[in-house]
Amino acid sequence: MKFFVLLIIILSCAGCNTKETNPQQAPETLADTTVLSQSLHTPSVEVVLLPEAREITDNWLAYITAQTEIENFGNYTVSEIISNATPLVEIMKTLKETVPSQFKTNAVQTRLSVLYTKAKVLEHLSRGRNGDPGEIKRTAEELPVDFNNFKIQLNELFLETLEDLEKELDAFDVEDTLVQPIRSDTMLRRGN
Numbered sequence: 001m002k003f004f005v006l007l008i009i010i011l012s013c014a015g016c017n018t019k020e021t022n023p024q025q026a027p028e029t030l031a032d033t034t035v036l037s038q039s040l041h042t043p044s045v046e047v048v049l050l051p052e053a054r055e056i057t058d059n060w061l062a063y064i065t066a067q068t069e070i071e072n073f074g075n076y077t078v079s080e081i082i083s084n085a086t087p088l089v090e091i092m093k094t095l096k097e098t099v100p101s102q103f104k105t106n107a108v109q110t111r112l113s114v115l116y117t118k119a120k121v122l123e124h125l126s127r128g129r130n131g132d133p134g135e136i137k138r139t140a141e142e143l144p145v146d147f148n149n150f151k152i153q154l155n156e157l158f159l160e161t162l163e164d165l166e167k168e169l170d171a172f173d174v175e176d177t178l179v180q181p182i183r184s185d186t187m188l189r190r191g192n
Contacts, residue, residue, distance in 0.1 A: 035133035036079040042144045047151040052158040056102050062095040066115075070147045073140065078133050081140045085119070085126040088143075092119040103154060111150040118143055 049057060057063045069084075069091055076084070096112040118139065125136045 035137060036082075037077055038137065040073050040076050040078070040081060040137065040141050042074045042141065043148060045148075047148045047155070049151055050155045050158050053151075053154045056100050057154070060098065060100055062091070062098045066091050066095045066147070070144050073144050076140075078137045078140070081122070082126040082131075082133075082136060085123040089116070089119045089123045092116040103157065105157065107153050108150075108157070111146070111153045114146050115143070115150060118146055 057067075069088060073081070092112075092115045096109075096116050099108065099112065122136065122139045122143070125131050125139060
């Protein structure tokens with residue numbers, strides 16, 4: 001009988017401990033579900049490609065697909081980004097694997113690796129049952145920023161460097177030097 005009473009007391013204490021931890025877990029679960037319905041914050045300014053870069057990307061299907069997906073981030077909630085994490089990895093993988101020859105530089109490859117890696121991290125965070133929606137949201141919000149950085153890198157391939165500008169100026173100086181004496185001789189002949 002004493003054993004039976006002792007067992008009831010232990011079960012009662014265990015039941016009380018379980019009830020105490022439930023209120024602590026409820027706010028965390030509530031906070032997690034509210035994050036799932038939050039919209040992603042994307043950069044308000046989008047990088048516009050230079051005409052030379054746009055001419056190449058207009059024919060690059062993987063780029064167009066990635067651009068469209070990144071543009072949709074502004075309409076996604078965290079829950080939707082979790083659902084789209086695996087397709088996003090495939091999009092970034094295809095983007096990385098189908099780079100046109102004009103863009104095959106170390107800098108562009110690095111930016112593509114960042115995009116692919118970030119998509120993989122997002123997928124990994126989205127797969128876990130105990131994934132932190134706040135961390136998923138932060139990672140997803142970094143992808144449009146990284147895509148803008150990628151587009152900046154594409155534009156930089158078509159910007160003239162200071163050395164190129166100096167060469168152009170030197171070419172103009174040489175041209176002016178050659179034209180100057182001819183003009184002087186022509187002026188002298190006309191004056192006579």
